[in-house]
Amino acid sequence: MHVPDGFLDATTSAGTAVLAAGTVAVALRGARAELDERTAPLAGLTAAFVFAVQMMNFPVGAGTSGHLMGGALAAALVGPWTAVLSVTCVLVVQALLFADGGLTALGTNVVLIGAVTVAVGYLCTRLATALAPRSRAALLAGSGIGAFLSVPVAALAFVGLFAVGGAVDVPLGAMAATMTGVHLLIGLGEAAITVAVLGAVLAVRPDLVHAARRLRGTATLADRPATAVGGAR
Amino acid sequence: MTRARRTGGFLLAGLLLALLVAGVGSYYASSHPDGLEWSAEQEGFGDTARDSAVAGSPLADYAVTGVDDARLSGGLAGVVGVAATLVLAGGVTLLVRRRGRDRADAPAGRTG
Numbered sequence: 301m302h303v304p305d306g307f308l309d310a311t312t313s314a315g316t317a318v319l320a321a322g323t324v325a326v327a328l329r330g331a332r333a334e335l336d337e338r339t340a341p342l343a344g345l346t347a348a349f350v351f352a353v354q355m356m357n358f359p360v361g362a363g364t365s366g367h368l369m370g371g372a373l374a375a376a377l378v379g380p381w382t383a384v385l386s387v388t389c390v391l392v393v394q395a396l397l398f399a400d401g402g403l404t405a406l407g408t409n410v411v412l413i414g415a416v417t418v419a420v421g422y423l424c425t426r427l428a429t430a431l432a433p434r435s436r437a438a439l440l441a442g443s444g445i446g447a448f449l450s451v452p453v454a455a456l457a458f459v460g461l462f463a464v465g466g467a468v469d470v471p472l473g474a475m476a477a478t479m480t481g482v483h484l485l486i487g488l489g490e491a492a493i494t495v496a497v498l499g500a501v502l503a504v505r506p507d508l509v510h511a512a513r514r515l516r517g518t519a520t521l522a523d524r525p526a527t528a529v530g531g532a533r
Numbered sequence: 534m535t536r537a538r539r540t541g542g543f544l545l546a547g548l549l550l551a552l553l554v555a556g557v558g559s560y561y562a563s564s565h566p567d568g569l570e571w572s573a574e575q576e577g578f579g580d581t582a583r584d585s586a587v588a589g590s591p592l593a594d595y596a597v598t599g600v601d602d603a604r605l606s607g608g609l610a611g612v613v614g615v616a617a618t619l620v621l622a623g624g625v626t627l628l629v630r631r632r633g634r635d636r637a638d639a640p641a642g643r644t645g
Contacts, residue, residue, distance in 0.1 A: 301569050306583035328629055335630035338540065344623025345547045351618040352555035355595065355611055357563040364571040365563035382626065389622035393614060399585040399593040455568065467581035475576045482568040505543050 301369060303409055305402030312465025317407030323415050324388055330381030334510060342508050343378045347386035350374060358489050366486030369413050372421020372447035373494040379510040380422040387414040416454045421446035425511050433514050436502060440495050447494035451487035455479040555611030560604050
């Protein structure tokens with residue numbers, strides 16, 4: 301999904317760069333509320349983990365592959381603003397060191413992979429936890445659905461950008477259909493990885509998962525049945 | 534301290550898993566074009582892609598220049614990438630985080 305240089309014209313790339321910079325600036329402020337001494341190290345690890353899993357392209361048939369984008373997973377693990385920062389760090393390392401995703405396209409990739417997937421993933425997870433605040437299954441389902449949807453939504457966002465400033469004129473309807481089709485398949489992989497990783501972390505350390513803050517009372521009870529919930533600290 | 538030590542163990546396990554995936558697992562990843570590249574070919578704008586300005590970097594395309602063995606080359610690139618991402622993202626989040634008590638002018642306006 302990493303957009304290379306050349307797909308979008310200079311004006312559009314400059315526009316997405318400004319949008320990306322603004323998003324990161326807002327995220328730097330928002331992340332402060334999500335990060336404390338205890339959760340900050342998890343944010344670094346989340347970024348490193350997303351980088352690693354993004355290397356694991358999985359086949360989706362017809363000579364095509366996809367890989368995790370990680371926005372929905374990161375949003376559930378460390379919170380949406382920290383997720384934007386974490387995925388942006390991944391994209392910066394990929395673009396600068398590995399020539400994965402263009403340099404002039406870095407802003408585009410931050411918007412698509414760093415912001416759009418985080419937003420879709422977070423909104424779905426938040427909706428699920430609002431409907432069923434005490435349910436770990438609902439949290440996993442919301443994150444899975446968010447992860448699944450985040451991929452085709454990001455793909456369609458790219459089509460939107462291409463409509464504004466694509467390098468060549470191509471039929472946008474056909475392009476949208478092709479992009480949506482293949483990215484729905486990749487979204488299945490995104491959902492599977494997101495649910496597997498989030499489920500594993502919830503099983504071991506639910507207290508570190510941002511989206512499970514409201515489940516924490518239950519987790520604390522289960523951990524230490526003799527002590528009061530949420531003791532002074 | 535027990536809790537802090539448990540968290541340290543969890544973080545270490547996560548980091549080892551990331552290194553294993555990037556350093557060893559990535560060799561087995563599919564090398565087919567990804568969804569965007571494939572769509573670009575299908576829809577006729579694939580040839581508008583241009584090489585990145587850093588396409589000649591010693592780590593470009595997840596291979597280390599001068600290391601001929603594909604497994605070693607890709608694995609090394611993956612390990613370097615995990616380390617670089619950890620340092621960058623870890624540094625950013627350590628700078629942004631709330632320390633002990635919030636300063637009064639903290640943007641989030643919450644106190645610890």
